Amino acid sequence: MAPDVIFGVYIFLLAAFVGYQVISGVPPLLHTPLMSATNAISGISLVGSIVAAGAHYNAVSTALGFVAVTAATINVVGGFVITDRMLRMFKRKEKRRP
Amino acid sequence: MTASWVQLLYLAASVLFILGLRGLSSPETARRGMFLAEVGMLLAIVGTLLHRDIISYEWIIAGFIVGSAIGTAMGLLIPMTKMPERIALSHAFGGLAAALVGISEYYRHGVELGSVKMGAIGFECVLGALTFTGSLMAFGKLQGLLTGVPVTYRGQNTSNISLFVVTFVLLAVLIVDPGRSPLFYGMLGLGFLLGVLMVLPIGGADMPVVISLLNSYAGLAASATGFVLSNNVLIIAGALDGASGFVLSILMSRAMNRSFGNVIFGAFGSTAESAAVAAGPAAVGVNEGTDADAAAVLEAAQSLIVVPGYGMAVAQAQHAVRELTEILEQHGTSIKYAIHPVAGRMPGHMNVLLAEADVPYDQLFDLEHINDEFGKTDVALVVGANDVVNPAAKTNPGSPIYGMPVLNVEQARTVIVLKRSMSPGFAGIENELFVRPNTLMVFGDAKKTLTRVIQQLKG
Missing domain, CATH: 1.10.287 (Helix Hairpins)
Structure with missing residues (x-):
């Protein structure tokens, strides 16, 4: 097996463990914002789509890349906007809106 | 650079x-x-x-x-009440983006692909396609475009598992011989089909598990994209997303007393069968009350725990609930909210709705932090929740939800249940809470009932 694949598996497993630890610490209160946040973050597949859309490998790749950039951008932008909108609503008692 | x-x-x-x-x-x-x-x-x-x-x-x-x-x-x-639908749609977009990048890579390299790259592309495309159609199905069910009732047929599990096996056989053949493009597109098609078939038998109340699971799949698809493109940030972000969906799936399945294997393999058939048990209302010994009765009980209460469920989201009653608790708070009543992990249609659904209605989050308590307090509480107000407050889960080994952790609402001195009718909840089982002597049932739309109770308290 190619060394960069082994390396990739290393990274995947370590990131999965870190993710498991970090996410276990998120209280149920914030589980919905967590979902939309991780969703925005996994919109990072945008970086793959960007190369497909801009490299002019062939017309099919460009077209698929364009749709993929659009779909991933919707997730990144929409995901962060809506996460922030939700998080702004969570207030303690003393800080409640007058 | x-x-x-x-x-x-x-x-x-x-x-x-x-x-x-x-x-x-x-x-x-x-x-x-x-x-x-x-x-x-x-x-x-x-x-x-x-x-x-x-x-x-x-x-x-x-x-x-x-x-x-x-x-x-x-x-x-998008209104907060539509949040489960939005989350489902965003999983669909994530899956679609991953699948398209995979197709583009396959189209570009085809025969030249090494076996490892081909394997990664295969995983990416199947997971992406499956997440795409599965999430669209979940969206359709949540939105009411498709029936929320589980669709089951004979041999469903067998045929689904066979299709999975066929998909992986195709992938294995492609890894050996990446040039067989008809097989690639066949595998992709099966991925899209599998998403539909997987979510078809799943009912509305199981949505929190499904949404978490699709979240995990979307993350794994993104991670596979990282392997295809040798891009580490993609691998890491996908792994984080996958881990998050995984953790949430475990928490949700635990809250429904399902085994983890049951969740992974998407075998949701068991609850579908129990839905058939749904019988007519057993109106024996129900204490039916009016909003005036409810207002009188609430006015006398020193302490109140509100238990919201999906019914509150449907009736959009969260603002009325908050108004009621504010009035009672001014009378000196102590207010708490008890949130069951699977109340609603996605993890954290009730918390978001209540936060939107300006309920301070220090009044919101998880199951394990509040369950001992019901015994010390005057009134438990159940707004549109059913299975998560069914004492049968603790007492009746024959019940389909036996063993599921539930809120001990029946231990409160008085329980007020706001509910549309006596119809059983998703699991299709009678709820003995409704016929207990200390339970007061107020039938009707939760928002309208609460508005009338508020008027009584104000007047």
Whole structure:
């Protein structure tokens, strides 16, 4: 097996463990914002789509890349906007809106 | 910019993503955390735009513009009550993007693909396709476009498992011989089909598990994209997303007393069968009350625990609930909310709705933190919850939900249940809570009932 694949598996497993630890610490209160946040973050597949859309490998790749950039951008932008909108609503008692 | 600079930007982005998610461990730090994650995303995108393969930007910019416009509009305009639908749709987009990148890579390289790359592309495309159609199905069910009732047929599990096996056999053949493009597109088609078939037998109340599971699949698809493109930030972000969906799936399945294997393999058939047990209302010994009765009980209460369920979301009663508890608070009543992990249609659904209605989050308590308090409480007010407050889960080994952790509402001195009718909940089982001597049933739309109770209390 190619060394960069082994390396990739290393990274995947370590990131999965870190993710498991970090996410276990998120209280149920914030589980919905967590979902939309991780969703925005996994919109990072945008970086793959960007190369497909801009490299002019062939017309099919460009077209698929364009749709993929659009779909991933919707997730990144929409995901962060809506996460922030939700998080702004969570207030303690003393800080409640007058 | 050299490749190593781009790698450093990706590394910074990965660290910022992890710190961002770390911020979500408390509402105090959550917004700052998300800001870090946004910075990370920006760095990763800037780094990618400098990729040496990119020769023109017009399609990239077009995609950015269209995507940002739709994303911002969706982000700002979607009402909080539609949050489960929005989450389902975003999983669909994530899956679609991953599948399309995979198809593009296959189309570009085809025969030249090494076996490892081919395997990664296969996983990416199948997971992406399955997440796409599965999430659209979940969206359709949540939105009411498709029936929320589980659709089952004879041999469903067998045929689904066979299709999975066929898909993986096709993938195995492709790994050996990547040039067989008809097989590739056949495998892709099966991926799309599997998403539909997997979600078909799943009913509305199981949505929290399904949405978490699809979240995990979307993350794994993104991670597979990272393997295809040898891009570490993609592998890491996908792994984080996958881990998050995984953790939530475990928590949700535990809250429904399902085994984890049951969740992984999507075998949701068991509850579908129990739905057939649904019998007519057993109106024996029900204490039916009016809103005036409820108002009198609430006015006398020193302490109140509100138990919201999906019914509150359907009736959009969260603002009325908050108004009621504010009035009672002014009378000196202590107010708490008890949130069951699977109340609603997605993890954290009730918390978001109540936060939207300006309920301070220090009044919201999880199952394990509040369950001992019902015995010391005057009134438990159940708003549109059913199975999560069914004592049969503790007492009746024959019940389909036996063993599921439930809220001990019946231990409160008086229980007021706001409910449309006596119809059984999703699991199709009678709820003995409704016929207990200390339970007062107030039938009707929860929002209208609460509004009338508020008027009584004010007047």
